[in-house]
Amino acid sequence: MWDLILNPFVTLMTLLYSWLGQNMVLAIIAFTLLIRLATYPLTAQQQRSMRAQQELAPKLRKLQEKYKNDREKLAQEQMAMYREAGINPLGGCLPLLIQFPILIALYQAIIYALANTPTQLLGLSGRLLIPGLDHLIPLNNMWLGMDLTLPPTTNPIWAMALPLLVLVTTWLQYKMMPQPAPNPDSKPDQAQAMTQSMGTIMPLMFGWFSLSFSVGLSIYFVVSNIIGIIQYRLTPKPAPATLSAADESENGKGKRVESKSEPKAKPTGKVK
């Protein structure tokens, strides 16, 4: 079943390698770009949903404060607010879940295509759906003096720049993500704290992984992060009508309440 996704990916990767002058790095870049383009509608929906929910966050907090002793009522009001604002609260989770197998397959396709030992190459056997591609095997895995199948630590010294690039681009990508608005009372917020810690831990984690993963995978991480950053930049903000609807829902009578202690949601899409 998994092969239904993976095998076309491996074949496409090998085709791109063939078309792009048998350059594995160009193939990885083109492949990542194509897959990210193909999943763009899902990613865009996820990002729109996240931004819209961010915009609604101050109103949501007010609701939480108002109904802090009535969880059932709170849930009803939340759903009503989402409905009126035209937001699906699962709109962020579902696209992410759908994309996950695709991203894993993309990731594995790179590993298979970069097979460097007999047992790894056996994993590639039977995955090329176009017979004429067999003559390309083994794919040329050298780039700028680096062996793309080996981790940076066993490559020339300049390969160590890749984990650093992975770390920086992952950090930038997290910085581009919509941040939760601060609490009106300026107290630390759980979601905010968690997002901040994610923004620290994830880049470090992926940077660390890149030290032991192949250089080819690091290139994929970097390209994927850069595309993600561009996508965040290009994602439009939610329409003002959406927020107005939410305001009306919150106030019940269509009256907007302004509070000096409630700052507007921080503009997103910029690197701090």
Next chain:
Amino acid sequence: MKMCLFPARRHWMGVALLLFVGLLTAACTGAPLSPSWAGLSVVGDGQNILIAFNERLVLINPTNGRPVELRNEDNQVRVDEQGNPRTWNIPAPDNNQTKFYAAPVSLDAETMLVLTYTRKAFVIDARNGRIDNPSGVDLAGHVISPPVIDGDRVYVGFTERNFAAYSLQSLAEGTGVVTPLWTFETDHGVWASALLVEGVLYVPCMNHNLYALDAETGTLLWTADLQGAITSTPVYLDGRLYIGTLNRRVYEVSVEDGIILSEFTTQDWVWGAPVIAAGVLYIGDMAGNVYALEISADGLVQRWSARPATMGIRATPVVADGYVIVAARDTWVYWLNSSDGSPVLDSDGNPLKRQVGGEVLADMLVIRPSETLDIPQPLLIVSTMNNAELLVAFGIENGQRQWVYGR
């Protein structure tokens, strides 16, 4: 994280998601695989089976599948401090850092040479089952196939894009880095052993080329571009070489000039070497097919083909007693009639096939019958990728399982 429904649980969900992503990312790269499979060889008149796999070399008694016991000059079994028998079982000399995939080769009755994936050459005291030079000699690259030894020369292919000739003495007695006598550079690795015929080395390379080199000087005599990666050693017969490639072909090549005399197209990659018996070449492919090709004046002509296996056949088929026996990645060993490829039937009228504990990738061995060794019928030795069944012995005549060796 912000898109989840229950803000109060965000923190824990976020931490869980973080861990999940971390684990998944690590899992996606796969558990570290052994780079290759076991190297097997039969040693001496006792037909002991030498297995080289990962961090250990073990000599197995073909009669019972147990490690060979070491004996003293009085033929008494040697025992350790606890009174247990000492066995021929050599661990990696450097805290399991060394990895063995190429079977050791015998230099004489008392000495073996083993080249490792971890770029070392060690000399083995065959009588005492120990490594003579634990520091080893440094090689130019990874080795996954056994070297070819001819007199005082050792010819070895590296996965790092070259093939080299060493003096046997330098490997056996040297220390540190040893300089090869000559090196032939290729632009891809050499994964299979070379074939040496009348002073000419035929070197299969992953870069699609089969090279003929002068064994004395390393001079290139000719190159045959076979259009596909070559992962096995060619077989020589009557001035011709027979070899398969990952380009789904089996080739017949002239040893004189490397001209391709004929070729045969298979359904999938041909990874293993062919075997030739009575003028017929038998070979498997990675789709699970077996082909019997007649070697005729018109080239390679298909006599029959069969598809017994559901996954690839990497190991070279064994031809014995009118049977063609193949072992596949689908964990089964199949007996076929060599005349037409039909399944051999057991006493109940069912196809004779036997399951083993893991994928079969290593080439099989045949142990001859021996009264002295109490082996009444020829044995088929199959090695799997499952540590619990590293070696399984079957009777060739009836497919009966004789013993299993595991770690």
